[in-house]
Amino acid sequence: MKGPYSQLTREELISLILKQENQLSERDYKISELEQYIDNLLVRVIEEKPSILMSLTVPPGCSRHA
Numbered sequence: 001m002k003g004p005y006s007q008l009t010r011e012e013l014i015s016l017i018l019k020q021e022n023q024l025s026e027r028d029y030k031i032s033e034l035e036q037y038i039d040n041l042l043v044r045v046i047e048e049k050p051s052i053l054m055s056l057t058v059p060p061g062c063s064r065h066a
Contacts, residue, residue, distance in 0.1 A: 005013060045052055 005016070008016070
């Protein structure tokens with residue numbers, strides 16, 4: 001079997017997997033934090049200045065990607 005990991009030992013492969021699992025967990029945590037931040041920000045905008053969101057709507061028949 002040839003590939004970028006073919007020369008690694010079993011222990012090195014396990015270590016690499018554990019490192020990648022940790023990186024994925026950190027990424028998932030950061031994503032969750034950002035989602036919560038966006039949710040809170042959206043609620044605040046809706047409460048204080050909903051007209052901002054109205055200006056983002058596109059009239060029917062118009063395309064934003066034209």
